[in-house]
Amino acid sequence: MTLAKRIIPCLDVDAGRVVKGVNFVGIRDAGDPVEIAKRYNQQGADEITFLDITASHEDRDTTVEMVERIAGEVFIPLTVGGGIRRCEDIRTMLNAGADKISINTAAVTNPEFVREAAERFGSQCIVVAIDAKRVSAEDETPRWEIFTHGGRRPTGLDAVEWARKMADYGAGELLLTSMDRDGTKVGFDLGVTRAISDAVDVPVIASGGVGNLDHLVAGVREGGADAVLAASIFHFGEYTIPDAKRYMAEHGIEMRL
Amino acid sequence: MTIAVIDYGMGNLHSVAKALEHVTHENVMVTRDPRSIRGASRLVLPGQGAIRDCIGELERTELTGLVKELLTAQAKPLLGICVGQQMLFERSEENGGVDCLGFLPGRVRHFGQHLSSPDGERLKVPHMGWNRVAQRHAHPLWNGIDDGARFYFVHSYFVEADSDGDIFGTTDYAGAEAHVATGRGTVFAVQFHPEKSARDGLQLLENFVNWAP
Structure with missing residues (x-):
């Protein structure tokens, strides 16, 4: 098995600025997504994910411009997500240079949109973002449900069933975020990662909760993830991408070094 | 140029x-x-999505005849990418079977479903991510690229060429040997995405630009 597991740094961008903060030495403007994307590219990131969390519609043009500038300088796959609701949004981002488009809330409100998008643009560029939260008690069989609105709004959808459905509808990849773990730095929710990874044929990206390099190893080895996504451990310079890759490789994981 | x-x-x-x-x-x-395509010094044939749609759109835009003519004329370098590689072969089993351009002998097959590796891990299809490409034969487009270098892939179907001389690179995945770099004469085609494969991908594109077959 020579296919490498992937490390994907994630940029949360609001009105053209990376908002979770980035702390690279020697970078001129810590909030510029283009500079940060270039830096991660130089470090050997396998892909970059750009999540647009811009609230106002007008600032969307800034996002398109950012994506265009990144795509002109960074020659690794670029996933763009946030606020994608119509095929027109997908077309705009692909034209700007995105390679994959992540669909989140719109998949829950209108699952047919995922089918339509996959048929029109091909499954290879459709990623469905799944925000899951554990709803079972400690002593019960674990069960997770889909939540929207940053983990505040329950949908009643079973996360594993939902993952299967989205893969059937044509998602080429799933970006799984544990809403219990996001921002906690205590590690991925390995239970839901393993359950979904075993349930679908398409690749699964684990996200939410990374605090150290052992968490990345566990996401792949215990969670069965095909790729691991992280933001803050890389942004604040705690670890570099090469640190993470070397560590994972030392733990027997196939990596692109 | x-x-x-x-x-x-x-x-x-x-x-x-x-x-x-x-x-x-x-x-x-x-x-x-x-006219612009005829006048160009080099051609790139990309392709993404379902092969039936790719062949269908090529037909609809009335470019099938021209592309076939340019392939056989062997007058200028052509680089096929992803489905642009698959289309060069005779037939694909995608979409219930689709006849392709038939420039090279061979077919396009699916990796299969519900596959597992020997250690029990589920093998994902599409084959997505960075995998190694073994260089079977020397080629100017491999200049400066190590044998076994990794390139970025995303595909569920792969080429199986009939003639060993047409196969320049292979990748093993899910028990199959995919012929991921193929060519003949002035034509070279790859399953992976050089435009998304960082340094080695850009090197391959630069080699293509400098290639004088």
Whole structure:
């Protein structure tokens, strides 16, 4: 098995600025997504994910411009997500240079949109973002449900069933975020990662909760993830991408070094 | 000197054009105009999505005849990418079976479903991510690229060429040997995405731009 597991740094961008903060030495403007994307590219990131969390519609043009500038300088796959609701949004981002488009809330409100998008643009560029939260008690069989609105709004959808459905509808990849773990730095929710990874044929990206390099190893080895996504451990310079890759490789994981 | 990226409506043409512009000062044009395509010094045939749609769109834009003619004329270098590689062969089993351009003998097959590795891990399809490419035969497009270098893939179907002489690179996945770099004469085609494969991908594109077969 020579296919490498992937490390994907994630940029949360609001009105053209990376908002979770980035702390690279020697970078001129810590909030510029283009500079940060270039830096991660130089470090050997396998892909970059750009999540647009811009609230106002007008600032969307800034996002398109950012994506265009990144795509002109960074020659690794670029996933763009946030606020994608119509095929027109997908077309705009692909034209700007995105390679994959992540669909989140719109998949829950209108699952047919995922089918339509996959048929029109091909499954290879459709990623469905799944925000899951554990709803079972400690002593019960674990069960997770889909939540929207940053983990505040329950949908009643079973996360594993939902993952299967989205893969059937044509998602080429799933970006799984544990809403219990996001921002906690205590590690991925390995239970839901393993359950979904075993349930679908398409690749699964684990996200939410990374605090150290052992968490990345566990996401792949215990969670069965095909790729691991992280933001803050890389942004604040705690670890570099090469640190993470070397560590994972030392733990027997196939990596692109 | 102009490089024409053939725009028949399928494929992420912008990524390919941007990567080419990064490695050359030559004019890069994304076009479906037959005169521009004929006049170009080099051609890129991209392709993404379902092969039935790719073949169908090539037909609809009335470019099938021209592409076939340019392939057989062997007058200028052509680089096929992703479905642009698959289309060069005789037939694909995707979409219930689709006849392709038939420039090279061989077929396009699916990896299969519900596959597992020997250690019990589920093998994912599409084959997505960075995998090693073994260089079976020397080729000018491999200049400066290590044997076994990793390139970025995303595909569920792969080429199985009939003639060993047409196979320049292979990748093992899910128990199959995919012929991921193939070619003949002035034609070279790859399953992976050089425009998304960082340094080695850009090197391959630069080699293509400098290739004088």
